[in-house]
Amino acid sequence: MPQSTALLTLEGEVTLAHVGDLYHQLHHQIQTCTESHITLDAAGITALDSAGAVLIQTLPRLAERHQKMLAIQNIPPPFQEVLEYFAVEAAAPVPPASPPSFLERLGDGVYRAYQSVVQLLVLIVDILWWSVIGIFNRSGARRGAFMEQCILLGSQAFGIVALILFLIGFVTALQSSAQLRQFGATIYVANLLAIGIARELGPLMTAIIVSGRSGSSIAAEIATMKFTEELDALKTMALNPIRFVVVPKFLAMTLCIPLLTVFANIMGIAGGFLVGITYLDLSAAAFGNQVLEALLLKDVLTGLIKSVSFAWVITIVAVYRGFNFKGGAEGVGIATTSSVVTSIFMIIVVDSFWGILFYFG
């Protein structure tokens, strides 16, 4: 029945620049026309690109949504080819990505947690094993790698550790002297400071600073190596990445963090010393004696044991995060950040553990 057929025309440049307007215009015309059959005359097209082709091919479906039939005719032959080339139907329909159910996610989470724990344990055993081997047999690592790492680590952390511990010693002495002065016992500032720094603040602050400064760079370095397939390259050269990359760092950390801690302790006490001889009017000799008297070898040693354990925590967390890196370059950033956050958390957990052990022990 010719009466019930509406005639629409499509003409001019049916290209990206105009397709948006054409779409809205035709959509409106299809919506408002009363006939159920529409014929689209395309004889007047002067240019057609992929966007135009897609437009033409989506029109029948658009009409269908309004319960109408749309037929296209008179497409000039050269454009017919373009139309075929950019055929929408040929492209496979896209299945929607369905979100997993709650149970699926729960199961997935548990399974992944289990896998991480296994991975972590394997990693720890690997690192410890190859470190012990590495101490006696240097063949699997590059020569000088250990010294290189020590120097790097020391130079990265030295200045900032010194400054921060000095300030902490200074502030702690000031704060405590305000309390102790009420009892006329300002000399005990020295005891408090020496024990507090050697047992707790020295190792803890050093570890936190090193995790931010060096732990992060270990995680970034390993993640980058994974990203650029350097780790795979090492493996193909029959070099164990743990032994070649991780062990020098692990050993350097194990040596340098205790050394940094000793140094940090000295700087912390020096900060307190400054308060003592200026603000509290104590004599240098009295303060020094008091410190030496208060400080048992045990305090210093427990501090050092702690700092070794922190060194291990920092390295293992950083290496784990580095190896577990996923995705592209932005994954490197994620690995770095999460390594710092996790290792600070773990340092404090381990510190509490030591606290309980030494307090009752």
Add this chain to the structure above:
Amino acid sequence: MTEPIIRVTNLSTKYGDRFVLRGVNMSVNSGEIMIILGGSGCGKSTLLKHIIRLLHPYSGQIHLFGQDITRMEEHEFEPIQRQMGVLFQNGALINSLTISENVALPLQMHTRLPDDLIWEIVRVKLHLVELDHAYHLFPPELSGGMRKRAALARAIALDPQILFCDEPSAGLDPVTCLEIDQLFLKLNRQLGMTLVVVTHELESIKRIAQKITYLDQGKALFSGAFEDALKSGIPQIDQFFLKSAP
């Protein structure tokens, strides 16, 4: 004769103190396929980056669509930029977006098309490069060759008038390479797209080249029609085509 769509005049540039391009001349007419070739490190990528204005020349001019882009403000360049698609050497897909979102990005940012049309166009473009199945995947989940094809789909998302490709077939298998060349020819013939392609692949050059520019140590030894290059008698060019011929 009409003004060429790309005209590079006396282009020189340096990194630090070292000249990388020394007085390069080149012109491409609308609808042509220009191949830039030469040994690695001779400045092909650098030349390309100047034409798409990622780098600024030390001296010389670059005309695109008859306008000198070296003397242009950023906002003046923008409309020209929309007429060009670029396929980078490493793909340069945005890793935090899926493949389909990567292809949709220029459409969403530079046009006001309705959403359903955009996703249809994305589907068609991904079909052209045979990546229908990669629609929801992220770039790191694809192989190198697939990433390159996805990047190509993104480069042609806006049906640019000029398509620049830096080593599109490097690291691809011969079959994929052939398919990409066929895609180039289709884009060239059916949409009249102008192509500037950096490549070493002899097969590829034979299939698609209309014009070539041969760079050697920052100088264009030859720039003109492909047949003329073969007849030019320039030793380096002869060597390139003879040596790599089986």
